[in-house]
Amino acid sequence: xxxxxxxxxxxxxxxxxxxxxxxxxxxxxxxxxxxxxxxxxxxxxxxxxxxxxxxxxxxxxxxxxxxxxxxxxxxxxxxxxxxxxxxxxxxxxxxx
Amino acid sequence: xxxxxxxxxxxxxxxxxxxxxxxxxxxxxxxxxxxxxxxxxxxxxxxxxxxxxxxxxxxxxxxxxxxxxxxxxxxxxxxxxxxxxxxxxxxxxxxxxxxxxxxxxxxxxxxxxxxxxxxxxxxxxxxxxxxxxxxxxxxxxxxxxxxxxxxxxxxxxxxxxxxxxxxxxxxxxxxxxxxxxxxxxxxxxxxxxxxxxxxxxxxxxxxxxxxxxxxxxxxxxxxxxxxxxxxxxxxxxxxxxxxxxxxxxxxxxxxxxxxxxxxxxxxxxxxxxxxxxxxxxxxxxxxxxxxxxxxxxxxxxxxxxxxxxxxxxxxxxxxxxxxxxxxxxxxxxxxxxxxxxxxxxxxxxxxxxxxxxxxxxxxxxxxxxxxxxxxxxxxxxxxxxxxxxxxxxxxxxxxxxxxxxxxxxxxxxxxxxxxxxxxxxxxxxxxxxxxxxxxxxxxxxxxxxxxxxxxxxxxxxxxxxxxxxxxxxxxxxxxxxxxxxxxxxxxxxxxxxxxxxxxxxxxxxxxxxxxxxxxxxxxxxxxxxxxxxxxxxxxxxxxxxxxxxxxxxxxxxxxxxxxxxxxxxxxxxxxxxxxxxxxxxxxxxxxxxxxxxxxxxxxxxxxxxxxxxxxxxxxxxxxxxxxxxxxxxxxxxxxxxxxxxxxxxxxxxxxxxxxxxxxxxxxxxxxxxxxxxxxxxxxxxxxxxxxxxxxxxxxxxxxxxxxxxxxxxxxxxxxxxxxxxxxxxxxxxxxxxxxxxxxxxxxxxxxxxxxxxxxxxxxxxxxxxxxxxxxx
Numbered sequence: 001x002x003x004x005x006x007x008x009x010x011x012x013x014x015x016x017x018x019x020x021x022x023x024x025x026x027x028x029x030x031x032x033x034x035x036x037x038x039x040x041x042x043x044x045x046x047x048x049x050x051x052x053x054x055x056x057x058x059x060x061x062x063x064x065x066x067x068x069x070x071x072x073x074x075x076x077x078x079x080x081x082x083x084x085x086x087x088x089x090x091x092x093x094x095x096x
Numbered sequence: 097x098x099x100x101x102x103x104x105x106x107x108x109x110x111x112x113x114x115x116x117x118x119x120x121x122x123x124x125x126x127x128x129x130x131x132x133x134x135x136x137x138x139x140x141x142x143x144x145x146x147x148x149x150x151x152x153x154x155x156x157x158x159x160x161x162x163x164x165x166x167x168x169x170x171x172x173x174x175x176x177x178x179x180x181x182x183x184x185x186x187x188x189x190x191x192x193x194x195x196x197x198x199x200x201x202x203x204x205x206x207x208x209x210x211x212x213x214x215x216x217x218x219x220x221x222x223x224x225x226x227x228x229x230x231x232x233x234x235x236x237x238x239x240x241x242x243x244x245x246x247x248x249x250x251x252x253x254x255x256x257x258x259x260x261x262x263x264x265x266x267x268x269x270x271x272x273x274x275x276x277x278x279x280x281x282x283x284x285x286x287x288x289x290x291x292x293x294x295x296x297x298x299x300x301x302x303x304x305x306x307x308x309x310x311x312x313x314x315x316x317x318x319x320x321x322x323x324x325x326x327x328x329x330x331x332x333x334x335x336x337x338x339x340x341x342x343x344x345x346x347x348x349x350x351x352x353x354x355x356x357x358x359x360x361x362x363x364x365x366x367x368x369x370x371x372x373x374x375x376x377x378x379x380x381x382x383x384x385x386x387x388x389x390x391x392x393x394x395x396x397x398x399x400x401x402x403x404x405x406x407x408x409x410x411x412x413x414x415x416x417x418x419x420x421x422x423x424x425x426x427x428x429x430x431x432x433x434x435x436x437x438x439x440x441x442x443x444x445x446x447x448x449x450x451x452x453x454x455x456x457x458x459x460x461x462x463x464x465x466x467x468x469x470x471x472x473x474x475x476x477x478x479x480x481x482x483x484x485x486x487x488x489x490x491x492x493x494x495x496x497x498x499x500x501x502x503x504x505x506x507x508x509x510x511x512x513x514x515x516x517x518x519x520x521x522x523x524x525x526x527x528x529x530x531x532x533x534x535x536x537x538x539x540x541x542x543x544x545x546x547x548x549x550x551x552x553x554x555x556x557x558x559x560x561x562x563x564x565x566x567x568x569x570x571x572x573x574x575x576x577x578x579x580x581x582x583x584x585x586x587x588x589x590x591x592x593x594x595x596x597x598x599x600x601x602x603x604x605x606x607x608x609x610x611x612x613x614x615x616x617x618x619x620x621x622x623x624x625x626x627x628x629x630x631x632x633x634x635x636x637x638x639x640x641x642x643x644x645x646x647x648x649x650x651x652x653x654x655x656x657x658x659x660x661x662x663x664x665x666x667x668x669x670x671x672x673x674x675x676x677x678x679x680x681x682x683x684x685x686x687x688x689x690x691x692x693x694x695x696x697x698x699x700x701x702x703x704x705x706x707x708x709x710x711x712x713x714x715x716x717x718x719x720x721x722x723x724x725x726x727x728x729x730x731x732x733x734x735x736x737x738x739x740x741x742x743x744x745x746x747x748x749x750x751x752x753x754x755x756x757x758x759x760x761x762x763x764x765x766x767x768x769x770x771x772x773x774x775x776x777x778x779x780x781x782x783x784x785x786x787x788x789x790x791x792x793x794x795x796x797x798x799x800x801x802x803x804x805x806x807x808x809x810x811x812x813x814x815x816x817x818x819x820x821x822x823x824x825x826x827x828x829x830x831x832x833x834x835x836x837x838x839x840x841x842x843x844x845x846x847x848x849x850x851x852x853x854x855x856x857x858x859x860x861x862x863x864x865x866x867x868x869x870x871x872x
Contacts, residue, residue: 017305020341027336047300047311051333052341059336082315084326084348 005030008070010038015049023049027056032063040071045079054085108477109150113199116143118546120192125549128185134174140188141170147199149366158209159198165218166191169225171359178224187220193550290381293322294352294361297375300344304371315350317364322354351379480576483536487723490526490533491820494724495839497526498817502841527818534575534721541619541626542570544583548617551587555594562601562612563594569619574626575721581698582628582718585691589630589714590615592688597634597712607709609633625700625742626720631713637706639663646672664704664712668692699821699835701852725821727848728796729814729840733778736846738819738838739808743851745797747813765807767797772805777849780857781833798851806855817841821848833857 009026012019027035037053060067081087120143123136148163169188172178194217200206219229296318300311318324329347333339352361358376365374501519509516545567556563574582598604598613605611618629639660646652646666658666666672670689695702700718719725727738728747754766755774764771774795778784795807819838824831824847835850 016310017342024336024339024341031336045312046305047344047346048305048341051330051345052336052339054330054346055333055336055339058333062335079312082312082326083346084328085330 005033007034008036008038011042011076013041013043015042015044016046017048020046020048020052023052027052031059032065034066034068035060036068036070038070039076040073042073042076045076045083047083050080050083050085106154109154110199110203111477112150113147113203114543116146117192117196117199118543119143120195121546121549122542124185124189124192127180128189132180137170137174137180141167141174144170144195145362147195151202154202156198156202158214159195159202162191162195162198162214162218165221165225166195168357168359169221171357172225175358184224187217187224189549189553191217191221193553196550291355291378292381293354293379294350294356294358295377295379296350296352296361297347297373297377298350298365299347299373300368301371301373302342302344304368305342305344307368307371309368309371311346311348314364314368315348318350318352318361321356321360321364322352324353325351327351478536483533487533487537490530491723494526494530494818494820495841497522498841499843500841530724530818534723537576537721537723538573539576539579540571540573541579541582541628544579544586545570545617545619547583548586548590551590552594552615555591559595560600561594561598563598564612564614565590566614566616567618568616572619572621572626573720574619574718575723578626578698578718578720581694585694585702585716586617586628586630588688588691589716590617593630593632593634593712593714597632597636599635603635607635621720622717625717628716628718629713630716631711633711636708636710636712637664637667637704639706639708642666661703661705664706667704668702699850723821725819725836725838725848727817727819727838729817729819729846730777730794730796730810731812731814732781732810733783735778735781735783736814736840736844737777737781737810738817738846738848739796739798740835740848740851741816743798743800745799745805747794747796750793750795750807765795767805767807770805772797772807773855774807774809775855776809777854778809778811780854781847798855800852800855804855808849808851808854819846819848 007030009030011023015023035056057067077087120140123139123143126133126136127140144163144167148160148167151159151163166188169178169184169191173180173184178184194209194214197206197209198214201208222229298311298314300309304311315324315326327349329349330345332345332347334345339345358378361376362369365372497519501523504515504519548567549565552563552565593615594613598615599607599609601611604613614633616629616631618631620627620629643652643658643663643666646663646669647654649671651666651669651672652658667688668691670687672687672689692702695716695718698718700716702714702716704712704714706712725738726741728741728744730737730739748767750765756764756766756771758764758771763774765774776787779787793809793811794813795809796813797805797807799805819840821836822838822845824834824837827837831847833850833854834847836848837845838848840846
């Protein structure tokens with residue numbers, strides 16, 4: 001089933017409390033596979049979605065799979081680092 | 097209550113204000129009496145802070161401005177940077193009065209606060225805080241206010257947090273609240289001069305997000321205060337599989353590189369204080385590290401004493417503790433998000449071997465706070481109207497139950513029948529429901545007592561007397577209606593006690609008394625009633641003068657023989673208060689007769705006992721509730737009456753030989769070796785002109801408020817019952833000797849006797865035993 005899923009997830013513009021559950025579930029459906037996150041349209045990032053993304057990065061790293069952020073918007077970059085999250089980790093996945 | 101949700105929230109805010117201001121007053125009084133415990137100071141701070149917080153949300157600028165200055169001084173006190181002394185406490189008490197007035201004005205329940213008065217006190221508080229007024233002259237004040245409270249664009253120095261524009265991070269329904277006014281202090285309050293910034297450890301709870309708050313917003317607000325650097329600890333973050341998306345696992349450490357006031361930092365977290373773990377530490381220059389100014393982990397709020405003042409040695413310890421604490425807080429993030437708060441102080445203390453005494457103190461100080469928070473009763477706010485509807489319904493239930501019992505009784509069913517037994521259970525249950533419902537309305541008299549210190553201060557200032565108010569029994573509970581209507585008579589009697597009762601300081605000194613007079617306000621429960629006593633250690637009642645005034649006014653004749661008590665009680669007679677007595681303070685055209693009437697309308701009584709040179713005691717006795725009463729149902733002259741059970745000592749069938757005449761006119765009953773006056777109820781109430789037949793008659797021995805005993809002569813006793821009180825004044829008019837009415841089980845109205853009045857009237861009316869038709 002997972003083979004049929006699009007390996008690219010387009011992140012919604014608003015990553016707030018309401019986006020956290022769906023985001024996790026989208027990611028979990030692709031567990032064990034390389035995933036690309038299209039982050040071009042992200043305008044806002046809240047604390048809970050930050051957790052989901054950080055946890056996904058860890059999990060995918062542990063699985064030895066690639067989790068790639070594509071076309072990261074300026075807003076996401078700024079807010080990601082604003083949270084004190086490491087931009088290295090964020091960007092490193094891109095290269096993975 | 098308004099349907100407008102904003103107005104409803106505002107109404108709730110003002111209700112809370114009332115409680116907060118009450119707490120503030122109580123704690124300030126405690127401070128005044130020498131209790132400088134950190135928790136007392138903290139409680140004052142929190143009260144002012146909460147008022148300010150809410151007022152800010154509603155854009156009540158005057159209130160916010162005043163509360164802010166007040167709060168700043170409280171902050172100085174709780175941090176130990178400023179010592180609590182007599183002058184400070186007096187200023188705080190005055191400030192509390194003005195704050196109260198600001199709230200009242202904001203609510204629209206009173207006139208606007210005189211700007212000069214408010215400004216003068218702001219200057220006074222600022223002088224205490226900073227050594228000089230900060231706001232400048234009055235003329236400048238208005239201008240300053242705009243600067244302080246309008247939205248001030250702050251040059252953002254968010255190095256790595258690009259949220260310069262006001263960009264909402266949450267796509268939630270707009271709350272439409274005005275922008276948070278975060279008035280920055282004109283001058284940083286760092287007195288030591290070495291503080292360079294703040295280290296904040298912040299761990300949101302899931303509730304924070306659920307309540308539509310957002311870490312990103314808080315970080316951005318902090319960024320407005322000065323340059324920040326943010327560290328995130330994600331060590332507690334589980335794998336995606338195990339992650340509950342709505343749980344909170346991250347911990348942030350924020351370094352704010354600006355020596356702003358602690359208050360400003362706290363204000364950022366104002367609305368999320370209970371939804372996160374928060375630790376705010378001041379950072380000192382020259383690598384001294386962080387010093388704990390306060391640790392506001394929830395429920396332990398401000399449990400830590402301030403450590404950033406004092407000698408260098410202490411400073412090092414403080415720094416060590418702070419660092420240990422920072423480490424602990426970081427580790428907490430890895431411990432699963434639901435780590436109970438109560439564990440925090442333990443782990444705070446544990447990793448600080450360099451500072452065992454301080455750490456140990458922290459733990460012990462924090463533990464009780466956590467414990468008390470855990471046992472604090474949970475409350476909800478309910479509109480009074482709903483409670484009253486419930487009480488009315490229960491009242492009807494009681495009546496209905498009594499009527500049902502009456503029908504069953506009349507049907508001749510055996511007492512042991514299932515129906516009768518079931519009815520008994522129903523009666524018990526009804527009573528339990530009624531007690532529980534009444535308990536909802538019961539309130540401590542504290543809410544009234546709390547208003548009195550201010551009154552005493554003001555009256556003392558106006559009369560130039562020195563007065564100490566001592567209160568006791570503030571927790572005594574009584575029905576809300578009674579509480580609300582206590583305020584006026586107590587206010588009047590306190591004014592009276594200070595103005596007329598207490599002597600001037602010079603007179604007191606000359607009389608060998610302490611210069612400061614004492615007025616005591618006490619509440620207590622006594623035989624099913626609440627008793628309020630107002631006593632003073634003043635000069636007592638000048639009986640000669642009272643008597644001469646009463647004679648002048650034609651209230652008594654010169655040849656009338658009066659006991660001391662009777663003379664004292666003349667002051668309650670209508671028309672006693674004279675124009676000569678009117679002063680600014682107590683003479684407002686309201687005599688003691690009005691006080692007595694207002695107490696009587698509550699089913700209460702007032703009396704005075706005075707000791708010349710030593711002082712006077714006013715005693716008010718009121719029913720605990722105006723809704724139900726345990727009564728004895730009696731019959732007199734074909735009428736069914738109810739005598740309050742609390743007044744009845746005993747019932748008996750008198751023997752003819754026990755009845756005697758005093759002075760040939762007043763009938764008395766020999767009862768347990770003493771004579772008690774007999775009152776024929778049927779005749780006294782004018783149900784009949786003829787005196788009662790003693791044959792088969794019953795005497796109820798009753799005791800009046802003043803402890804005086806009498807025998808009430810009735811035809812028969814029908815039984816003891818709880819009755820629902822229906823006001824006679826509301827439905828008809830006041831009737832002498834009748835306290836209220838009730839509806840009986842058979843649907844008839846029965847009058848509830850006012851024992852005291854009845855005894856006094858009866859004694860006057862029952863003329864001669866000879867008129868009593870002795871049957872035996």
